[in-house]
Amino acid sequence: MATIRLTLPDGSVREVPAGTTARQVAQSIGAGLARAAVAARVDGQVRDLDRPLTADAPFAILTEKDPASLDVLRHSAAHILATAVRELFPTAAIGFGPPIEDGFYYDFGVERPFTPEDLTAIEAKMAEVAAKDYPFVREEVDRAEANRRFRDDPLKLERIADLGDDEVISVYTDGPFVDLCRGPHMTGTGRLKHFKLLSAAGAYWRGDSRRQMLQRIYGTAWWKKEDLEAYLHRIEEAKKRDHRKLGKELDLFLFHPFAPGAAFWTERGTSLYNTLNAFMRELQRDGYQEIRTPLLYNKGLWEISGHWGKYRENMFLVHNNETGEQDMSLKPMNCPSHHLLYGSAKHSYKALPIRYSTYDVLHRNEVSGALSGLTRVRQFAQDDCHIYLMESQIPAEVKTLTRFILDYYTTFGLKATLKFATRPEQRIGSDEMWDRAEGALRAALEATGLPYELKEGDGAFYGPKIDFDVADSIGRTWQLGTIQLDYAAPERFDLTYVGEDNSEHRPVVIHRAVNGSFERFIAILIEHFAGAFPLWLAPEQVRVLPIADGQADAAGQVVAQLRNAGIRATLDASNNTLNYRIREGEMAKVPYMAVVGQREADAGTVAIRVRGAGNKQEILPLADFQARLLADIGARALKP
RNA sequence: GCCAGCGUAGCUCAGGGGUAGAGCACUCGAUUCGUAAUCGAGCGGUCGUGGGUUCAAUUCCCACCGCUGGCUCCA
The missing domain is CATH 3.30.930.10 (Bira Bifunctional Protein; Domain 2)
Structure with missing residues (x-):
């Protein structure tokens, strides 16, 4: 029997009989590695563990630590999603189900769009499919066989028709579900443990607005529970700094x-x-x-530039009162x-x-x-x-x-x-x-x-x-x-x-x-910046707060001096407690608050509070504060 | 544009076939305060717009407007 030479990541070469699978190679290296293995990278391509190796190639076992293994997990999760959907909606047509950044999706042709309740049920069914640990079984079929297997799936038939004659057509089965798929997949559905369905939305078949609309389900999947939680947390954090929310809150x-x-x-x-x-x-x-x-321009310009042809639908056309036509555009x-x-x-x-x-x-x-x-x-x-x-x-x-x-x-x-x-x-x-x-x-x-x-x-x-x-x-x-x-x-x-x-x-x-x-x-x-702009960008750079009415004039003078120096300073002498005004200033994400009490008013100083630093106040002469502000603004410093 | 969800006070949201509620904001009064919400009172909505069903619509239905998510990172 012929032997092939596999070059491992450390440069060493292993000779194995042709037809050996990646899993067997992993086992020969160590039982631990075999258990951790998700897929193999053969000649730069990620492959199933159980595919026979046929030629000399650079070779590596992918474990959960390898970022590329996440795609395998997520693509498999997409199949598990489809498996679950087919259990609950047997007539659902199946479209594409690729891994994407941070997750996966799958498109289905169904009678009615999925509801949030559907997603909950589908997610539960996915957990069942995963628990059964169906193996992912790969088969290669010829075109006639592929057409036969997917004869009830017009979307898959269309995809098969697009495949070139030189392409290998492969089919993957996990339990009750069979899908036309290039792979690779993990060994069995049981490795999907930490996942969540996120949303459902309409999506045109092949992204073409002239074609039928399918219903897409998005989900995310991770190897570790902490990773899933961290990802969900990241989504929450991103929501908190959504510019639409902050734009309203910060009055921008x-x-x-x-x-x-x-x-x-x-x-x-x-x-x-x-x-x-x-x-x-x-x-x-x-x-x-x-x-x-x-x-505003006459269409003549857009004819020269070429925009009047294809780009016109994206232009705001303007009615010309003299010609009666929309022959001008912004x-x-x-x-x-x-x-x-x-x-x-x-x-x-x-x-x-x-x-x-x-x-x-x-x-x-x-x-x-x-x-x-x-x-x-x-x-x-x-x-x-x-x-x-x-x-x-x-x-x-x-x-x-x-x-x-x-x-x-x-x-x-x-x-x-x-x-x-x-x-x-x-x-x-x-x-x-x-x-x-x-x-x-x-x-x-x-x-x-x-x-x-x-x-x-x-x-x-x-x-x-x-x-x-x-x-x-x-x-x-x-x-x-x-x-x-x-x-x-x-x-x-x-x-x-x-x-x-x-x-x-x-x-x-x-x-x-x-x-x-x-x-x-x-x-x-x-x-x-989560709305906390550095000093040089901040719409309001300094908010000056007198402690009580007695210092209102002194605080007003501080504001006047800073504004004369070109600093965007404001006065908050409103009839609220200092605590209240400090809170307002923090929530408005003003980089500096300058508190003026009687001690400061007498000494010509200000008590500085830096945004986000809590009550670690610093008392310094107004001139020094001003110099520091101007230096940081001039340097476009990132902090505070 | 298409699919789905949403639209109730300035903001965040609750409610639900019998003409609406909270907190914050705002106004007024009291308080003059040393680093993240002082107390009290008051003002504020034809429930996105238009139409329909009904004795009765903010609630149900339809249309429109707007917002949100999505609309090939190719089996």
């Missing part, structure tokens, strides 16, 4: 039914907004030209108007790069169901910038931009990771052009020294791009900034510059955004 913004998807910014919210904008303006003081362009993006401005004059190669920046209001007609707080809105402003430059200037420019964006995030304590998206199938431009463009972007990425993820084929049709993902204080990630090379727009808008040779050349355009939109970025900041 509101939404009104008369303007769905467009925020009203209160004084405090506007302060936050303006502070961010001022910061961006300061960073772009040199080398950028801030411009403003119209909000701008959904700034680029076309920037191109018009660039094209309105001759530009020397000596003037490049030209960087236009804009904070204009944009409108996009998002479908009603997509709106959500500040993160999905119909009206917003980007920190938008378009850079016109020669191709030879791309490497240096991208490097500078990347640094700029990363430094910006660091100011907020946000950690960024990078994604590099290269040429898609459908694209314009020559391969040489793409080679140069991708090379320039890649070089800039390498120069940061940061890890980046390669997203091959994920670029725009007009050029490659770098996307910036940011992780907030509770580990969620958001896609924020972007650097996109655009070779198409200069053609469409016939943009040129005059080169050294005195003839006209095409510039390249870079689209750059850092915040994405101010609205969404503020939402992220609210959740990142």
Whole structure:
């Protein structure tokens, strides 16, 4: 019998007869490992423990400690969910049931949507299925057999029809349930112990709104009870810092039914907004030209830009009283108007790069169901910038931009990771052009020294791009900034510059955004800081509290002096107890409270209470306090 | 847009076919207080909007508006 060579993670090689299963290898290494084994990684692919090994390969046993084993657990949990649903709803059609981040889902075609009571019953049935510890049995079948087995399952038949002829069709059975499935799965249903169903929602078959709607059940599953509890706790914590809740509590913004998807910014919210904008303006003081362009355009512009075709349904069209037609639109993006401005004059190669920046209001007609707080809105402003430059200037420019964006995030304590998206199938431009463009972007990425993820084929049709993902204080990630090379727009808008040779050349355009939109970025900041903004961002930086009426004037003078120094200070001399006012200040998450009692009034000092630090007061001369505030604001310190 | 849930005072929520309640906020009065809620009184709602069923609707039904979750991280 032939032997095969398995290379273990420690570099050692084991020779075993071909046909040996991963479980047998695990047993030969140790009984403990065999018990802990969930699946195997063979040649980079996660596989069932009981599949025979047929060729030389790098080999590793996956245990519960390996993050990849969670996908196996969750995918198996999805099957167990389907098993339970089929027990309770025998006619349910079955769609897809993959593992997802933190959990799994499964789609079902049922007569009526699931109710919360259904979920409770299904969850209980899942526990029964798990307790029975049905083995997951894998079989390979041919197409005819697959079609026969799933003849009552139109959704599965459709999937089978999509499979290529060279693909192995596999089927997994656990107890009464059989599913078309690529696998892998854990050995038996009994390993599912810590799980919870979370929600049910409609979901289009294959995400296509023209197809039938299925009912999706979401759940989560973990190896350890503590992990499940920690995850549920994390969901609760995330709810507590939900920007929609905090936005109301901290009086930052509101939404009104008369303007769905467009925020009203209160004084405090506007302060936050303006502070961010001022910061961006300061960073772009040199080398950028801030411009403003119209909000409303004739369709002619959108025909040139290409938006009038496919993107029109996302634009707010405006009725023209003279033509009687909706032949105008509010701008959904700034680029076309920037191109018009660039094209309105001759530009020397000596003037490049030209960087236009804009904070204009944009409108996009998002479908009603997509709106959500500040993160999905119909009206917003980007920190938008378009850079016109020669191709030879791309490497240096991208490097500078990347640094700029990363430094910006660091100011907020946000950690960024990078994604590099290269040429898609459908694209314009020559391969040489793409080679140069991708090379320039890649070089800039390498120069940061940061890890980046390669997203091959994920670029725009007009050029490659770098996307910036940011992780907030509770580990969620958001896609924020972007650097996109655009070779198409200069053609469409016939943009040129005059080169050294005195003839006209095409510039390249870079689209750059850092915040994405101010609205969404503020939402992220609210959740990142849980509403407790660092001093420099806080709408109210200092709240001054006289202890009693006798110190009201002295406290008022403290406020006046701080405000003269440009500090956002307020006075709370209301007729409430000091305890009450302290509580109010803490709940408003004001970074500093400055208490002025008779001792302080006499001595020209203030008693400082730092947000969240309890009653560890510090008494210092007003001038010192002011100096400290100004230093921290100037440094954009993250604490307090 | 589609599926589901929700919409009761400024906020958080209870209630439920016989024309509504709590806490906080707000107003007034008393209290002048040393680091997370002083006491008392009062004001406040055509129960999202429109229609229907009914002797009677905030409650049941329908439509609309808005909000929330979800709508391929491919068997």
